[in-house]
Amino acid sequence: MVGRPAIVELTSVALPDAELVARLFRTLGDATRLRVVELLIEQGELHQMEIVRRLDASQARVSEHLTCLIWCGFVSTRTEGRRTFYRVTDKRVRSLISSAHRFLSGNQAAIASCRKVDG
Amino acid sequence: MVGRPAIVELTSVALPDAELVARLFRTLGDATRLRVVELLIEQGELHQMEIVRRLDASQARVSEHLTCLIWCGFVSTRTEGRRTFYRVTDKRVRSLISSAHRFLSGNQAAIASCRKVDG
DNA sequence: ATCTATCAGCCGGTTTTCCGGATAGTAACA
DNA sequence: TGTTACTATCCGGAAAACCGGCTGATAGAT
Numbered sequence A, B: 001m002v003g004r005p006a007i008v009e010l011t012s013v014a015l016p017d018a019e020l021v022a023r024l025f026r027t028l029g030d031a032t033r034l035r036v037v038e039l040l041i042e043q044g045e046l047h048q049m050e051i052v053r054r055l056d057a058s059q060a061r062v063s064e065h066l067t068c069l070i071w072c073g074f075v076s077t078r079t080e081g082r083r084t085f086y087r088v089t090d091k092r093v094r095s096l097i098s099s100a101h102r103f104l105s106g107n108q109a110a111i112a113s114c115r116k117v118d119g
Numbered sequence C: 001a002t003c004t005a006t007c008a009g010c011c012g013g014t015t016t017t018c019c020g021g022a023t024a025g026t027a028a029c030a
Numbered sequence D: 001t002g003t004t005a006c007t008a009t010c011c012g013g014a015a016a017a018c019c020g021g022c023t024g025a026t027a028g029a030t
Helices: A017-027 A031-043 A048-055 A059-071 A091-104 A108-113 B017-027 B031-043 B048-055 B059-071 B091-104 B108-113
Strands: A076-080 A083-087 B076-080 B083-087
Touching: A017 B017, A017 B031, A017 B091, A017 B108, A031 A048, A031 A059, A031 A091, A031 B017, A048 A059, A048 A083, A091 B017, A091 B091, A108 B017, B031 B048, B031 B059, B031 B083, B031 B091, B048 B059, B048 B083
Parallel strands: none
Antiparallel strands: A076 A083, B076 B083
């Protein structure tokens, strides 16, 4: 018997745990996305055009990065009038980033000069 | 007067802080590298071929990833005979990774389905 | 000395990811 | 309803990163 296909699930393909964690790290592995998150942590809440101005990035870029950050649970939103405000609510995001900063102190030079895998 | 060029410095170009932190995140943003680090955290100390066997990855890949991890300060080494043993000594690495795992719990589905920037 | 186990480096190809620029959608407001 | 903010999406092109396969180097064993 051939039935109709099953309802599409968000996580139809179970990714291995390491791939998930790696993906999480990659989300913060882009300087622009990271700057957005850190800016929101500092400022508390901003709407998109304000982020665009402060980071001097294109609106399209910021919009796409925000979509990604929201999707992954780093940023949450609130709409007011014709503006959408973005903020970081999850405290685990802050602790993750400060963890990174702690590791970075003393390793800046090494990481700055690391050529990654291939030269 | 035209002198000889200055001695090459490791960090001749000062990278902005955000780019450094992003690069740090990207280092753990590859599943294979992450698995190497987590394996070493669990097992304490392993030589390269042992890592190759346990991860079922090619020796060349593991070697290059290890080079990167050593370079960035995640992993340190000890040579004994013709073997080199690798381990994670910096406790900040552990706390960084467990920070990530804490954030991941409750966000797996979201991160698994996130399409990043472009579709 | 020769062979073997272990580790490192290079190269070509493919995939992923980022960006600029243009375009389309949406909600408030006159 | 038309205009004006504001936000979202699409489309090449370019750069970064990963991988497989091969080669080279070194230290111990035979």
